[in-house]
Amino acid sequence: MSEVQTVEDPRVPVVVVDDLHVKYRVFASGKAAGGARSGLLNMTRGVREVHALKGVSFTAYENETIGVVGSNGSGKSTLMRALTGLTPPSGGAVYARSRPNLLGVGAALLPNLSGSRNIILGGLAMGFTRDEVDDLREDIAEFAELGDSLDLPMRTYSSGMQARLKFSIAAARSHDILIIDEALAVGDKGFRKRSEARIRELAGEAGTIFLVSHSMSSIRDTCDRTLWINKGVLQMDGPTDEVVTTYEASRQ
Numbered sequence: 001m002s003e004v005q006t007v008e009d010p011r012v013p014v015v016v017v018d019d020l021h022v023k024y025r026v027f028a029s030g031k032a033a034g035g036a037r038s039g040l041l042n043m044t045r046g047v048r049e050v051h052a053l054k055g056v057s058f059t060a061y062e063n064e065t066i067g068v069v070g071s072n073g074s075g076k077s078t079l080m081r082a083l084t085g086l087t088p089p090s091g092g093a094v095y096a097r098s099r100p101n102l103l104g105v106g107a108a109l110l111p112n113l114s115g116s117r118n119i120i121l122g123g124l125a126m127g128f129t130r131d132e133v134d135d136l137r138e139d140i141a142e143f144a145e146l147g148d149s150l151d152l153p154m155r156t157y158s159s160g161m162q163a164r165l166k167f168s169i170a171a172a173r174s175h176d177i178l179i180i181d182e183a184l185a186v187g188d189k190g191f192r193k194r195s196e197a198r199i200r201e202l203a204g205e206a207g208t209i210f211l212v213s214h215s216m217s218s219i220r221d222t223c224d225r226t227l228w229i230n231k232g233v234l235q236m237d238g239p240t241d242e243v244v245t246t247y248e249a250s251r252q
């Protein structure tokens with residue numbers, strides 16, 4: 001009699017993506033009906049479908065920090081939006097242990113309020129209580145290193161300064177499943193180093209992190225596993241070094 005041996009996988013799955021398809025319907029303006037002067041667009045000939053993800057499947061486990069690479073328009077952001085539930089699948093499914101959070105509390109921040117007020121607002125938007133926000137304010141301000149600028153309205157900040165503030169607020173709490181889309185590409189070198197270190201800390205706090213970036217050094221420094229998305233297909237999924245090396249070679 002043959003013996004069937006089952007090997008238990010000790011890893012705990014937190015996100016399962018199963019044959020995920022995403023299609024967008026876009027209205028391409030094309031040539032205006034009746035000539036450009038009529039000012040009317042021919043909507044019937046202009047509907048186009050973009051098949052942005054074509055059957056992507058993978059499982060992400062607890063404590064993994066996963067890089068997501070691919071050329072412009074390959075489907076990385078679409079995949080991340082589908083993970084958060086912002087973009088509905090047109091086929092397949094996404095299962096997650098808890099709702100993945102997209103790093104960035106940008107939508108909750110108000111340009112006319114000062115950096116300090118936005119720290120409070122962003123903290124509340126992330127689900128902290130008022131007392132918790134009061135406890136964290138100093139830490140967030142210190143991490144952002146914006147000095148006196150924190151008293152100025154956020155609209156006066158450069159894009160790098162805004163990114164620092166958003167990162168500092170969002171990174172103040174550990175998330176079960178966290179998605180960072182290009183967050184490291186902004187800010188200066190010093191801030192990038194500190195944000196990478198903070199991401200590693202967050203990853204250590206039992207979270208699962210997805211990092212979408214065009215910076216291969218950020219991916220190599222931060223991620224143990226990497227997904228390469230190519231034209232809507234998961235081209236490769238494996239240890240970061242192997243995937244990034246193959247991806248870079250493909251672009252020579």
Ligand SMILES: Nc1ncnc2c1ncn2[C@@H]1O[C@H](COP(=O)(O)OP(=O)(O)OP(=O)(O)O)[C@@H](O)[C@H]1O
Binds near residue numbers: 050074078
């Ligand atoms: N809201 C949308 N409506 C229509 N098409 C879209 C929409 N968002 C993305 N697309 C299309 O889907 C495809 C994948 O785009 P996506 O933004 O996911 O790529 P990406 O890999 O994140 O690109 P990048 O590296 O440039 O940020 C592209 O062809 C893009 O034009």
